[in-house]
Amino acid sequence: MHTIQRVNLSENIIGYLDEQGNIIDTQSAPEGCTATPIEYDNSEKALEIIRHSTAHLMAQAITELYPNAQFFVGPVVDEGFYYDFRVDEKIGEEDLKKIEKKMKELIKKKYKIEKYEISKDEAVEKFAHDDLKQAVLKNIPDDTVSIYKQGEFEDLCRGPHVPALRFLNNFKLTRVAGAYLGGDENAEMLTRIYGVAFADKESLKAYMTMMEEAKKRDHRKIGTEMELFMFNEASGAGLPFWMPKGAKLRYKLEQILHKAHLRRGYEPVRGPEILKADMWRTSGHYACYGENMYLTEIDGQEYGIKPMNCIGHIQIFKQTQKSYRDLPLRYYEYGVVHRHEKSGVLHGLLRVREFTQDDAHIFCEPEQIAAEVLDVVEFVDSVMKLFGFEYTMEIATKPEKAIGDDAVWEMATQGLKDALEGNNLPYTIDEGGGAFYGPKIDIKITDAIGRKWQCGTIQVDFNLPERFEVEYVAEDNTRKRPVMIHRAILGSFERFIGILTEHYAGEFPFFLAPVQVIFVPISDDHVAYAKQLKQLLLAEGIDSEIYDKNDSLNKRIRTAEKQRVPYVAIIGDEEVANKSVAIRNRRSREQYNLTQDEFMVELTKQLQEGKI
């Protein structure tokens, strides 16, 4: 055992970057180290060191408050750090303040962080009483391990760490959570505490402010405020209700997308909500997806409520004989599906048990796959551009529970890769993340607070056509099996509208806004003209409201402005006389007058912006 010499303690250097880009902390750096120094600031590398050490500081504080706590791992994550540990007591949000206080006390003791190395065997001996550390040690291949020490507290760790606790002043413990040991659902659940840390107070404050801003645009909060949607305890979890304003918003999105489908050669279809269980046995859903399905019995026969729409579309395809001339055949449906999601995963509109997919199935010949996949990718791109979303694509490969030959899977997966690579579209790989019947391209949107949500999906499927014996007559008059491409652009209306709401903070573009114009008549004499305008707008498919309640003019204007509508139109003597409107435009934050005709032209023009 030997202690490595510390260097440069007095300076503002918390580590070094070697030629390979690895961080070497001051404890590990050799005497007279000449590698690139890492200054104490908010750079990515510096934060990595600071956050890792803050996790240790937290562990030290927890050890003092809960002496029997045992620690597992405490890594750095996107915005901060966490530490997983086992403790006899229950730890709640209230306890975080206590732990933070203890951390601050420890900083005042001015401990240095020291490092020494021991052999793995010594470490196994040293932590003999600690099964969590044994589990960590099992995953370390090296013969030598390092121990970091601050005051009485020691922890097995490969570093890197700051030289002393004085660098850890700007942190905040954000939440307490449970986490499975090793990420395994069947393993013991440990306590996890998350925290954030920065190099200065201002950055920490800026981060906390940003989180509060994100909270303000939470779709659940805005959904309640704007009366878009609701949930009802008595009716059941994960079952959304669409209130009039939410339904109007959703209807507009449906219409925009409906026209976009027709333009791209899709045909609308619709299947039943519930099908005999044997159908789901044939498809493989019963075996591979059964635990997520709602099953019931009717007249002694088992039925399953559909969790996906493919089976319906296959039956429709099979109803009449198809020729190669019919392909590619694109069926689409706003398909309502029910999935038994675990209670703990439900999350506003972003994760529900009943939702509507903008689902389509393209039946085509194998040679047509690449072109069809590309068409869909183009479709996705135009929808994402319309709303200004950033997205990434991910190819997901064969999962553990799957149907079909490996060779078929390989062919389908390669087809997806070829389509993207042939057109220089970037993607990542999600190994084992495919649907049970085929590989897929997932389209993930980044939401307002940086979380990624799977929305669109493109899946190539050779399996279901086989299982349902789907056929078409080829050019040479033989029977051939088509390939199915399952795809969704939005993914589901629920999730997509949830993300849209946060993206726009409720200020939807004109072509989507549930209420597009609010008319404020100055007095009762002006209500008739407002009603006339409302009818005119309705004929163009534009939703408006009239605020003619017995409130002061200023109050009604204020109320209207707070509704997040694109236009507030004031109607008084002047407007009635000149057939005009006085507009307050949300987008430009300006007030101006338009004639009735100009107003109509302006609105219909903005309606066109929603065309894709």
Place this chain on the structure above:
RNA sequence: GCCCAUAUGGCUCAGGGGUAGAGCACUUCCUUGGUAAGGAAGAGGUCGUGAGUUCAAGUCUCACUAUGGGCUCCA
């Protein structure tokens, strides 16, 4: 499903073993006003549901339901 927390009028929240509160919203009346809150009066809650402790429970305990933050899973 698991860990931790939460549940008080339509909404946002205060209260904390002994007679249920506020603001906004809602209803009625006065006010008919030219660009972000005019005034007055009123109605509305057995404090999520069910048990238990207690002379007494909205308040303490337990279970359930729902919600929130995570884990695992997913459109």
